[in-house]
Amino acid sequence: MRLKAIAAAVLVAGLGVVGVAIAAEEGTHDARSALMKKVGGAAGAMVAIAKGEKPYDAELVKASLTTISETAKVFPDQFKPGTETGDKAASPKIWEDPADFKARAAKLSADASQVLAQLPADPAAVGAAMKTLGANCGGCHEKFRIKTD
Amino acid sequence: MVRRFVRFLLCLVGVFVIGGAGFYFITAPNALPESHWANLGEPDLKNGEMVFWTGGCVSCHAAPGSEGDAKLTLSGGLALKSPFGIFHVPNISPDEKAGIGTWTLAEFGNAMKRGVAKNGEHLYPSFPYNSYARMSDKDVNDLFGFLKTLPKSGNVSAPHELPFPYNMRLALGGWKFLYFNSEPRVVLAAKVDDKVKRGQYLVEGAGHCGECHTPRDQFGGFEADGWLAGAPNPEGQGRIPDITPGSKTVGSWSQEDIANYLETGFTPDFDTAGGSMAEVQRNLAHLPKPELEAIAAYLKAVPNR
Numbered sequence: 014m015r016l017k018a019i020a021a022a023v024l025v026a027g028l029g030v031v032g033v034a035i036a037a038e039e040g041t042h043d044a045r046s047a048l049m050k051k052v053g054g055a056a057g058a059m060v061a062i063a064k065g066e067k068p069y070d071a072e073l074v075k076a077s078l079t080t081i082s083e084t085a086k087v088f089p090d091q092f093k094p095g096t097e098t099g100d101k102a103a104s105p106k107i108w109e110d111p112a113d114f115k116a117r118a119a120k121l122s123a124d125a126s127q128v129l130a131q132l133p134a135d136p137a138a139v140g141a142a143m144k145t146l147g148a149n150c151g152g153c154h155e156k157f158r159i160k161t162d
Numbered sequence: 163m164v165r166r167f168v169r170f171l172l173c174l175v176g177v178f179v180i181g182g183a184g185f186y187f188i189t190a191p192n193a194l195p196e197s198h199w200a201n202l203g204e205p206d207l208k209n210g211e212m213v214f215w216t217g218g219c220v221s222c223h224a225a226p227g228s229e230g231d232a233k234l235t236l237s238g239g240l241a242l243k244s245p246f247g248i249f250h251v252p253n254i255s256p257d258e259k260a261g262i263g264t265w266t267l268a269e270f271g272n273a274m275k276r277g278v279a280k281n282g283e284h285l286y287p288s289f290p291y292n293s294y295a296r297m298s299d300k301d302v303n304d305l306f307g308f309l310k311t312l313p314k315s316g317n318v319s320a321p322h323e324l325p326f327p328y329n330m331r332l333a334l335g336g337w338k339f340l341y342f343n344s345e346p347r348v349v350l351a352a353k354v355d356d357k358v359k360r361g362q363y364l365v366e367g368a369g370h371c372g373e374c375h376t377p378r379d380q381f382g383g384f385e386a387d388g389w390l391a392g393a394p395n396p397e398g399q400g401r402i403p404d405i406t407p408g409s410k411t412v413g414s415w416s417q418e419d420i421a422n423y424l425e426t427g428f429t430p431d432f433d434t435a436g437g438s439m440a441e442v443q444r445n446l447a448h449l450p451k452p453e454l455e456a457i458a459a460y461l462k463a464v465p466n467r
Contacts, residue, residue: 053432060428101400147434151427151443154436159400162410 040096045103048084048091055080056143056150063140074139075132081146082125089115101161114157121149166245166380170327173336189335191278199268202299205307213305215448216368217294221441222251225317236261237315242288244396246382247324249288257314270306271299277338284334286322287341287382293370295344301368341383347372348389348464357452361460364453369446374402374438391467397438408466420458425451 037043055077061067062074092107092114107114124146133139223236237260238253255261262270265280272278277291285291294302327333347366350358365371377385377393392404405412411429412420419430427435427443435443446454 049433050431056428057432060432104399147427150434151436151440154434155438155440158436160395160403160437160439161400162403 040091040093042100042102045088045091045100048088051084052081052150055084056146059139059143063136063143065136069136069139071132071134075129078125078129078132078142082122082129085118085122085125089118102159104157104159107157114153117149117153117157121146121153124149167327169380185336186332189332189339191276191282191284191335192338193272193276193278193282194268196268199266199271199299199303202267202303205304206300207304207308207311209301210304210306210308212449212453213297213301213368214308215445216364216453217305217370218442218445219254219309221438221445223254225315235313235315236309237317238319239317241320243398244288244382246328247322249286249322249324250320252319253315253317254309255312255315256310257316260316260318261314262309263314267303267306271302274302274305275299275344277334277342284331284338286331286334287337290370290373292342293367293373295342296346296363296367298363305368337381337383340381350463354463355459357456357459358463359460360453361456361458361463364457365460369457371405375405388467390461390464395437400437404467405461406464406467407462412461413466417455417458417462420461421451421454424449424454424457 058077062069097108128142133142220233222240224233225237226240236255238251240251242249253261256263258264269280274294277285279285375390377388379385390405393402407413424446
């Protein structure tokens with residue numbers, strides 16, 4: 014009985030470790046990077062449609078815009094005070110001017126929601142939407158992201 | 163810093179021991195004669211605008227923080243921090259007093275291609291004439307014509323803040339003697355595509371890509387064999403990436419990926435340009451696609467680093 018309990022405890026602890034390893038700890042480069050990759054993937058899907066590389070798919074456009082809107086909303090949570098060090102790609106300006114940083118993320122989220130409300134109905138409209146959304150990416154990276162390689 | 167300073171001093175002393183007069187003779191500002199610039203005719207303003215965006219003049223010469231059309235007023239004022247001190251970017255708007263409104267084409271051309279100021283003194287290579295020296299006279303003439311169409315600004319830029327010995331312009335003759343030339347940066351294969359050659363012209367000349375992407379030695383000259391191999395970010399943290407085919411990132415992009423990036427700002431995995439490259443990309447996006455394809459073709463043709 015006791016052996017079983019120990020085995021179970023070890024197993025649970027092991028699962029816990031695996032869990033932590035999968036979901037990177039908040040406020041780290043990996044966690045931030047994973048969120049940005051979600052946005053990048055969604056943007057990529059929309060650009061592929063805009064360019065005619067993939068057929069227009071309303072559901073995919075909807076899902077991509079939802080991903081961008083929701084991810085941008087939670088992204089600033091990864092930059093709480095106390096997480097300034099350890100991520101070489103995050104500029105200190107994020108913590109020097111958190112209001113601007115949050116406002117930019119909020120704007121991307123709002124822009125994506127707005128596009129979502131009037132879903133682009135063809136590849137050209139998807140392309141136009143990506144132009145609007147893409148300007149947010151570049152603007153924020155210009156000020157707050159540091160190139161490390 | 164101290165060691166660099168001492169070495170620089172020693173170097174300077176050495177040069178003067180060899181012969182101050184000789185030094186001046188060899189390193190005096192070397193402007194092209196007036197006649198060189200005399201017969202270029204009416205500038206092609208459309209081409210001048212394209213040269214303007216290739217060079218990205220606005221990135222340094224527009225008022226810091228300006229947006230949209232305000233960027234076209236080249237009032238100067240940006241403070242460029244460097245290991246040698248702070249350079250304050252001058253006003254190059256057509257204003258007669260504060261800008262370059264009274265400059266002749268010969269004066270402008272010699273600043274661009276020889277690093278010689280209107281009054282005949284050496285310019286600091288923070289103004290990338292060591293790249294612009296590769297530009298054609300026609301492009302310089304067209305660019306000058308285009309700049310004259312832009313709005314005037316009365317802003318008077320601050321003087322550079324450089325400690326001794328970097329504040330001695332005469333010593334820049336020594337810098338030029340060591341580093342300044344208008345030769346190709348890389349020797350391309352003999353039978354190379356015209357597109358690659360065009361790309362070489364854009365990247366090595368007006369585009370001045372190497373000014374950030376190439377590592378520098380202690381006196382600010384390009385390291386031999388380091389062309390476009392990436393360098394520390396002069397503005398602070400991080401790195402300016404290697405953009406040769408040997409690069410971990412850009413090296414894996416196709417030619418089309420590179421052209422696409424320059425046009426849209428998106429990398430193949432839908433990251434975007436960041437830092438000072440964000441504005442460089444916005445400038446380059448004004449160019450016709452074939453020009454961006456030429457840049458991409460050249461970047462695929464340069465040696466691995």
